[in-house]
Amino acid sequence: KNEVEQSPQNLTAQEGEFITINCSYSVGISALHWLQQHPGGGIVSLFMLSSGKKKHGRLIATINIQEKHSSLHITASHPRDSAVYICAVRSDRGSTLGRLYFGRGTQLTVWP
């Protein structure tokens, strides 16, 4: 079983729609990251969270530590948001301290 589970695996939306991607994890963490990966492989960091909620432009990320769950929301989605969104958690345990565990990613496609 993967330490990080994301849903949905694929998501298609019409421009302007509100989008939610979910992430659940099973290990102890010191932080959770949301990453964006465009075709060609490049990965960029969107958010790092250890509690609560963060907002950057049209992107909002929340985390519930007790429930081991995080969500990434995109308001007023746009075709340029089309990418793979990856949830990653940073382990706070023993020999794996600091290691990032990645989810499989959610492929988002936004149509005009």
Place this chain on the structure above:
Amino acid sequence: EAGVAQSPRYKIIEKRQSVAFWCNPISGHATLYWYQQILGQGPKLLIQFQNNGVVDDSQLPKDRFSAERLKGVDSTLKIQPAKLEDSAVYLCASSLVGGRSYNEQFFGPGTRLTVL
């Protein structure tokens, strides 16, 4: 500021052949990571260097994979001999420091390896 550089971007080899990937991290970044990302999956850490020392190589298949970072800057990852299941994107990332202190990881564009 230049990002993490990787080469080649694409490589196609036959099984049992050898292949090497190169990574040049962001200047001044002490920590360097190699990840393997199989199609449809998230990246998996293969090895982490702090300067030229290995911090974590517990998930590196050491019978066929090797990596080095001799001068604490550039790094090479080698596969010898390659298997079909090694087909993946190999990502290099770097950060100022690692371990207990967190600094953001910056990723390179990756090398897409296809083993036939």
